[in-house]
Amino acid sequence: MVPGGTIDLGSVADQPERTAELDLPRRPPFWACVVVLAVAFLVLGGSLRPIPPLTATVTRLVGAGTSYAVVEDRLYLVQRAGTEAWALAAIGLPAGEALWTAPYAPTGERIVRIDLAGPVLLVSGGESTGRIRRTDAYEAATGRRLWSVPEELVVDADANTGYVSSADPPRLRALDLATGRQLWSAEPKDRFTFAAVGGAAPVAGRIPPRIAPESEANAVGGGEGGATVAAGSGAGGTGLLALFVRSGRVELRDARTGTVLRQATPLGAGALPLSGLSAGGGLVLWFADHGGTGLVGLDPATLDVRWRMPYDIDGGGLGRCLTLVCVSSHGDVLALDPVSGRLRWRARDAAYLVEARGRLVALGPVPGGLGPIRSVDPDTGDEVADLRGWRTGARGDPVVIRIPAGESDTVIALLDAPSGVLRPLVSAPEVLLACQSGSVAIVCRTATGALRIWAVRPER
Numbered sequence: 018m019v020p021g022g023t024i025d026l027g028s029v030a031d032q033p034e035r036t037a038e039l040d041l042p043r044r045p046p047f048w049a050c051v052v053v054l055a056v057a058f059l060v061l062g063g064s065l066r067p068i069p070p071l072t073a074t075v076t077r078l079v080g081a082g083t084s085y086a087v088v089e090d091r092l093y094l095v096q097r098a099g100t101e102a103w104a105l106a107a108i109g110l111p112a113g114e115a116l117w118t119a120p121y122a123p124t125g126e127r128i129v130r131i132d133l134a135g136p137v138l139l140v141s142g143g144e145s146t147g148r149i150r151r152t153d154a155y156e157a158a159t160g161r162r163l164w165s166v167p168e169e170l171v172v173d174a175d176a177n178t179g180y181v182s183s184a185d186p187p188r189l190r191a192l193d194l195a196t197g198r199q200l201w202s203a204e205p206k207d208r209f210t211f212a213a214v215g216g217a218a219p220v221a222g223r224i225p226p227r228i229a230p231e232s233e234a235n236a237v238g239g240g241e242g243g244a245t246v247a248a249g250s251g252a253g254g255t256g257l258l259a260l261f262v263r264s265g266r267v268e269l270r271d272a273r274t275g276t277v278l279r280q281a282t283p284l285g286a287g288a289l290p291l292s293g294l295s296a297g298g299g300l301v302l303w304f305a306d307h308g309g310t311g312l313v314g315l316d317p318a319t320l321d322v323r324w325r326m327p328y329d330i331d332g333g334g335l336g337r338c339l340t341l342v343c344v345s346s347h348g349d350v351l352a353l354d355p356v357s358g359r360l361r362w363r364a365r366d367a368a369y370l371v372e373a374r375g376r377l378v379a380l381g382p383v384p385g386g387l388g389p390i391r392s393v394d395p396d397t398g399d400e401v402a403d404l405r406g407w408r409t410g411a412r413g414d415p416v417v418i419r420i421p422a423g424e425s426d427t428v429i430a431l432l433d434a435p436s437g438v439l440r441p442l443v444s445a446p447e448v449l450l451a452c453q454s455g456s457v458a459i460v461c462r463t464a465t466g467a468l469r470i471w472a473v474r475p476e477r
Contacts, residue, residue: 164197176256392437
């Protein structure tokens with residue numbers, strides 16, 4: 018039940034046909050009532066589990082255009098600290114108490130990404146399209162500024178390593194995330210792409226750094242400044258990096274030392290790597306050669322070819338879908354097993370699939386551009402919840418909002434993990450532009466620019 022709001026659940030169009038007319042009382046059988054009630058609970062709440070309630074805690078008045086991001090139990094704000102100066106503030110959630118404030122150099126329109134590497138907070142800022150212009154590192158506990166680079170840093174938090182790439186000349190530098198110190202540098206002599214191997218979160222780069230299509234950026238929170246959030250131990254353990262060079266060479270390097278552990282030319286000379294990623298125990302590369310484009314699956318330890326197939330991928334490219342690899346192909350998204358290359362399932366009429374903390378959300382055409390159209394079962398690719406009319410906040414965030422037709426209230430809901438079932442939480446009596454969720458709170462921006470904070474009581 019959503020207090021104070023209305024959600025149109027539609028009507029049941031098809032009723033079971035009666036197979037026989039028996040001389041029995043017309044009162045519905047007991048078990049039939051149980052089934053009907055169970056179905057109603059599933060439709061309304063997504064499951065029989067209790068819905069974690071939201072409790073309004075505090076409102077913060079911030080200026081128009083203020084960029085913010087929710088990370089676990091903190092809210093980070095970039096806001097003016099004078100006529101020309103800017104500041105980064107850390108706010109404790111859900112109470113909204115100020116923890117620290119640090120100077121911050123403006124980097125464009127919004128926070129694009131926040132990474133946690135153990136005790137280090139990395140804030141990447143730039144344009145609404147997702148192009149990162151600057152990365153600043155802070156001590157997460159105190160806000161002490163550690164170091165910065167005026168460029169995009171691709172972060173492998175588990176290996177405590179960040180990568181900075183350039184195209185002219187082709188060069189890759191690896192930095193220690195705790196100190197900003199350069200660990201190693203490589204010049205592959207040709208254009209390249211790279212991917213961290215075996216990590217819990219996808220880590221990949223491209224030369225030149227990727228600029229997200231405007232439609233994709235708008236679909237996943239670009240208009241309201243929702244940041245992608247990733248976390249890792251920052252322990253600096255052994256990590257591996259796969260480097261794909263246009264000459265066809267593939268290098269497997271130690272993430273911390275840059276030492277080449279293995280190299281091979283599995284595709285032959287002249288292949289052009291477009292994008293690569295690590296998922297589900299496999300290494301998958303999208304490439305182009307004289308015969309067109311294709312996909313190849315490599316053994317991440319030996320770089321041997323496990324499978325190879327021609328594939329005409331459209332502008333959506335490929336990405337990770339939890340343990341699978343999803344490729345966008347002519348209006349559908351195909352989920353492939355990264356080890357065997359076998360097609361596991363197909364999500365029809367979708368442009369992209371994006372991960373949202375263990376859930377999968379399909380993006381497709383909606384009024385005004387590209388947006389969420391449904392949540393997807395990660396095992397079958399089937400639709401779980403219709404998300405047309407719902408808006409996402411930050412990329413990879415399972416919180417969604419909707420303003421029912423003819424009303425001024427905004428419904429806040431979450432997608433269950435991993436099923437993707439839609440679970441309405443509360444109806445706020447005002448227009449909300451976007452929301453972001455953390456471990457203990459949900460933060461939303463209002464139409465007037467204020468930030469509302471709701472505490473989330475954990476499920477029992």
